[in-house]
Amino acid sequence: AQIAEAVRLHQRVTRKQAMARAVELLHLVAIPQPERRVNQYPHEFSGGMRQRAVIAMAVANDPDLLIADEPTTALDVTVQAQILAVLRSLQERLGLGLVLITHDLGVVAGHADRVAVVYSGRVVEQAGVSELFADPRHPYTRGLIASIPNLEESRERLFSIDGSPPALGRLPGGCAFYPRCIYAAARCRTEDPPLHDVGGRFSACHFATTLPPFHSAVLAAASLDSGDVAP
Template identity: 60%
Template sequence: MTQSAVSAGSGAAPEAPPLLEVRDLKTWFKTEDGLYRAVDGVSFAVRRGRTLAVVGESGCGKSVTSLSIMRLVPEPPGIRAGGQILLDGEDLLEKSQVEMQDIRGQRVSMIFQEPMTSLNPVYRVGEQIVEGLVKHRGMSAAEARAKAIEMLGLVRIPSPESRVDSFPHEMSGGMRQRVMIAMALACDPALLIADEPTTALDVTIQAQILGLMREIQARLGTAIILITHDLGVVAEMADDVVVMYAGKVVERAGVRALFDDPQHPYTLGLIDSIPRLEEKRDRLSTIEGSVPHPQRLPEGCRFSPRCPLATDRCRNEEPPLRQLRDGHEVACWYAPIDEAAA
């Protein structure tokens, strides 16, 4: 349900609470050189049937955020330094590993970037789908196999009745990624986390996988968290966007608002770096400098050393995430903040 639908009339039902709400999440790593604050106070929410994209350069903390939600960060060296991860109001950080084993695959599933490192090479793909169905759904082996064939057909793998007995190495990269999607969706999870699901695929297969994810979401009402650095994928798939930089959220908005009116200098740099056919440039636009070393984060705004607009205030005071307008928040001292909404 959209916000406009809620406000259409005074008698309208209030908007349903988020399926997943991440509040001030902090996931750090203890190293010989000190603490690596990979995720340092990240907050966002995702609702049923919607897609939230988490974007940023490599090293910004987006994949660690997804692994934190799944409780797959090894401890040590990982440290849960603070925050909450609320799934239907239940804090996943308070769950035991045994409880998380029941939640993973059943209520929350994840598609990883490279299926060959996620699929077991010595088991047939059907057996790997069957395992989750037997564990989480209590199906017999025959029932689970029939469901596995159904799921392979759902993700448009040809001849699923025979492909169910294939090994991962006998499939193309696109087909293996489809198997990962089938496995992730087999138990009808409420939330699907997709970590760079199309990066290793060519453009044609990428379009097919994204179209498949949209189709399945429309059919099943699944909420999706899409981890990506590709703003083209964001524009095509997302309803809402979180932009991360050096472990922090620097901008949060609806997808249309983010592309039409980006406010954080980092977001502006990312969008400006997209190649455009209609523009003739001698060279692509870039963001000067590099992401700061995690053990040597700058004072104030973490983007200030690379920001062309940075002032002494930016270099000395860390800006909070403030409301720009309804549903659009930015962590920048010089964005035109709506003081009435703040």
């Protein structure tokens, strides 16, 4: 009924036609036995099936762009992979543009083509997924990637970015990331860097072109050793 409602709100179809479209959409998102499942209640679906039903509602009216905000939250790894496979399949079959909003860098690495990293309400870095993970050009991006556990490296402590994000109503002067940045300099306190082109990619850092070569373990060690923001 919820899926059919999304259809009837935007298309001139009968209730019967809308329900037939709901069955078609459940089939599209790989719900088994959609003719029977279409008459069930949400509590009769698993978490992954409910997520697929929501995706079916989102694509019910043939959008050009699908915005998926944390589509794998609270799902186990197996179901997460299934949901991402459904989204990929819909992209290919319907010609959808897909924007993923997520904190899961594994999802980003495995499914995105291009990445925009957001801090305090603004994009601070934008690049192709491969180049961003290989050589991030913003200190916040470096901190995010360095915090990913690596089974090939032995660390006594996992890396974390010191401090907390600022309240959007009380952003500091200059660069919003300045109070937490291990590369910060005096100008960062007063000058807010624009998002500028750095060889075909974009970074909002004064030192985007001069940051030292990136290696997550090196960055983690430097932060743990210093413990303070640079002067």
